[in-house]
Amino acid sequence: MALTFPKFGHRKNIMLQGIRIVEIEGLGPGPFAAMHLADLGADVIVIHRKATEGQITSEKSLLDRGKRSIALDLKDPADLETALAIIESSDALIEGFRPGVMERLGLGPEVCHQRNPALVYGRMTGWGQTGPRATQAGHDLNYIATSGALWYSSGPGSPPMTPATLVGDIGGGANYLVIGVLAGLLNAKTTGKGTVVDASIVDGSAHMMNLLMAVRQSGQLEETRGQSLLDGPHWCRTYICMDGKYLSVQCLEPKFYREFLDLMGLADQREFRDQYDKTQWPRQTERLAEIIAAKPSKHWDDVFHGSDACVAVVKSPDDSLSDAHMQARGSWQHTQGALQAAPAPRFTKDAAKINAAPIRDQNRAEILSELKRD
Numbered sequence: 001m002a003l004t005f006p007k008f009g010h011r012k013n014i015m016l017q018g019i020r021i022v023e024i025e026g027l028g029p030g031p032f033a034a035m036h037l038a039d040l041g042a043d044v045i046v047i048h049r050k051a052t053e054g055q056i057t058s059e060k061s062l063l064d065r066g067k068r069s070i071a072l073d074l075k076d077p078a079d080l081e082t083a084l085a086i087i088e089s090s091d092a093l094i095e096g097f098r099p100g101v102m103e104r105l106g107l108g109p110e111v112c113h114q115r116n117p118a119l120v121y122g123r124m125t126g127w128g129q130t131g132p133r134a135t136q137a138g139h140d141l142n143y144i145a146t147s148g149a150l151w152y153s154s155g156p157g158s159p160p161m162t163p164a165t166l167v168g169d170i171g172g173g174a175n176y177l178v179i180g181v182l183a184g185l186l187n188a189k190t191t192g193k194g195t196v197v198d199a200s201i202v203d204g205s206a207h208m209m210n211l212l213m214a215v216r217q218s219g220q221l222e223e224t225r226g227q228s229l230l231d232g233p234h235w236c237r238t239y240i241c242m243d244g245k246y247l248s249v250q251c252l253e254p255k256f257y258r259e260f261l262d263l264m265g266l267a268d269q270r271e272f273r274d275q276y277d278k279t280q281w282p283r284q285t286e287r288l289a290e291i292i293a294a295k296p297s298k299h300w301d302d303v304f305h306g307s308d309a310c311v312a313v314v315k316s317p318d319d320s321l322s323d324a325h326m327q328a329r330g331s332w333q334h335t336q337g338a339l340q341a342a343p344a345p346r347f348t349k350d351a352a353k354i355n356a357a358p359i360r361d362q363n364r365a366e367i368l369s370e371l372k373r374d
Contacts, residue, residue: 015347016042019185022083022090023067024074024107025049028165029173029201030096030124031063036178037094038066038355039343045090045367047072047083048360059359062340066355068363074105085371087112091188092120092181099129109196119194120184124177126168128200140168140201147172149205152212155237156226172205229276235285238314245297246314249288260309264291 016037023034023046031046038044044067051073070086072079084107087093093112095102102108102123109121126143127133133146144150144167145160153162162168180197188194212230215221221228229252230236236250251260257275261267271280271287292300297313304311315323317339321332330342330352342352 026096071361176204
């Protein structure tokens with residue numbers, strides 16, 4: 001059945017205009033990936049669960065911004081057919097269940113490709129579609145622990161710790177799913193054939209380690225944590241200020257290091273002359289900690305303002321909202337009752353516009369109308 005959906009002109013970003021994505025409601029990385037595609041201008045239809053019991057997201061989740069919503073019970077034959085009709089006219093599908101779940105629902109890749117051979121079928125999992133752990137439960141921390149991405153995340157003598165969900169669910173998961181879907185769409189445009197994207201958090205987070213592996217290849221990164229330039233005991237780290245806030249310092253290049261020392265009043269200090277002398281790193285760290293702790297964060301913000309010393313105060317999302325640079329770019333916005341980050345990346349002079357999120361099932365009538373159903 002050939003279906004024609006209208007082109008939506010309310011989105012500021014039109015990079016993916018004319019691309020339709022169907023998302024099967026899931027957790028975390030899948031909805032984030034679909035939000036990212038909606039931010040880029042795709043028409044994303046999210047199939048929410050019809051039952052309110054065990055509801056995964058709120059009635060109006062910011063992860064649904066820019067999408068259209070219809071609630072279906074995929075175990076109901078009529079609703080399943082509605083889902084297949086939407087899939088038939090879509091360019092890509094996103095799902096985030098354990099391997100085998102979509103097949104049991106009657107929405108596996110084989111069924112969907114019979115209805116839509118050009119469909120890019122995007123699958124988001126923690127462990128991947130194959131392998132000994134494929135069907136096991138897991139979370140962000142488990143995946144990046146296994147992939148190696150957690151290894152260098154803390155200083156020596158302290159447990160590895162990373163920002164919640166960023167390295168795994170979002171970095172290694174959702175963003176790699178987006179890359180895979182976009183690559184699949186380009187291939188389908190050329191060949192007319194769809195594909196299955198197996199995006200797993202263990203694969204993506206391991207792949208992100210290749211920059212550090214290149215550093216290791218050059219001999220500048222030891223496997224033992226706490227012996228190299230980027231993972232301590234080097235003095236590049238965060239330091240506590242008098243007011244309890246933190247200051248990040250990472251002036252790695254010699255010219256930035258010299259500017260840092262000048263602004264700190266340490267240019268003539270012998271112990272700071274060689275920034276690559278490992279024997280001096282503990283003492284350098286100790287001295288910097290003493291100096292920085294003696295002044296509030298506002299002092300250091302003023303000292304390094306406009307410089308190339310590679311120093312910045314550590315801010316919470318709420319603090320970042322009021323930062324002059326972040327305000328100028330509109331990177332954080334408090335809109336529609338929630339603090340949320342604006343779409344990224346940006347193109348030409350497009351504004352960082354955040355689209356509204358629908359209430360669950362808000363677009364049922366229009367979607368069914370487009371399917372030529374009452």
